[in-house]
């Protein structure tokens with residue numbers, strides 16, 4: 001790495017400071033799935049190229065990662081590398097296709113525990129996922145320090161569920177049959193996926209990622225008891241092993257366990273700096289549960305972007321005022337932006353977060369000065 005070109009200096013570190021619990025001038029904002037199908041420029045790219053071809057071609061992944069940063073110039077405080085959580089099952093030897101209009105499809109999912117023999121043992125991420133590392137390094141240069149670059153993985157339970165279901169599912173009955181009927185084998189599989197997640201995240205940071213997010217998108221499909229058995233221990237292992245390898249303060253890490261509202265207290269004590277919330281929390285309840293231990297990220301219902309200007313503005317006002325703008329808060333949606341959202345609605349969301357964030361920051365400052373004067377007086 002010594003001959004590698006140094007990265008350009010970072011000009012906007014708001015999100016890194018917010019994640020570390022430092023005061024910020026306003027709440028930083030980015031949006032999950034911000035580089036994707038709601039953008040006409042991304043859809044144009046997809047006419048030319050298969051989804052995984054974009055992921056595997058650093059020039060294309062870089063181009064698509066930068067699309068929202070360029071379009072919403074100055075409004076986004078972070079970028080997220082264009083890739084997918086399903087590159088890990090691919091690295092483990094599974095075939096995954098992205099079917100337009102349908103989503104991911106595994107022609108040969110894991111059906112019975114014996115199918116685990118088909119998975120590659122001791123996955124070498126430098127060999128299997130080097131293309132993601134190359135895309136991260138290239139993107140970090142192309143960003144030219146405008147905003148930090150987020151790397152990510154899918155969490156073990158969510159990935160296991162995809163590997164067994166073979167794609168999306170309403171009930172996850174097949175994956176649940178595994179954990180309930182074959183808990184021992186399921187833990188073995190979760191452990192093997194965890195090993196890859198850890199190596200992959202470490203590699204992403206070495207390649208240039210400045211923050212990491214772990215997506216447990218199907219967390220809420222598990223009840224509290226099963227979440228503690230089949231999700232939480234692996235989420236905890238990931239953060240502790242990544243930090244053991246890179247150093248406690250190397251990069252801030254975020255955990256997003258969608259639907260697992262019941263686990264918020266536990267999620268705020270396993271080592272992640274930031275916990276990302278879906279829209280089933282109020283700012284007040286989330287703050288009361290987490291007690292300042294972590295930075296909170298979220299959490300507008302992505303469907304609110306269909307609600308019209310007034311609804312968007314009112315919701316952002318409530319959200320940013322509720323979470324507070326200058327400490328331990330990163331504005332985002334409560335899940336990924338949806339493919340049919342108008343680009344103007346996203347712009348209004350971002351602009352309103354900025355406006356309200358600055359207003360709240362000024363009010364907070366005024367209140368501070370007033371209380372200082374009172375103390376002095």
Ligand SMILES: Cc1c2[nH]c(c1CCC(=O)O)Cc1[nH]c(c(CCC(=O)O)c1C)Cc1[nH]c(c(CCC(=O)O)c1C)Cc1[nH]c(c(C)c1CCC(=O)O)C2
Pocket residue numbers: 031032033034035036037046051080081082083084085086098099100101102103104152168215217335336
């Ligand atoms: C569950 C999950 C997946 N992928 C991801 C998750 C976790 C987040 C979440 O819960 O939404 C994460 C993801 N997927 C993608 C990114 C890229 C960066 C970004 O956030 O902008 C990220 C961070 C690109 C993508 N991943 C996918 C697309 C669209 C594919 C296409 O162009 O056909 C994009 C831009 C495809 C994908 N990939 C996946 C599904 C279910 C689908 C199909 C439906 C959908 O689009 O949401 C799996």
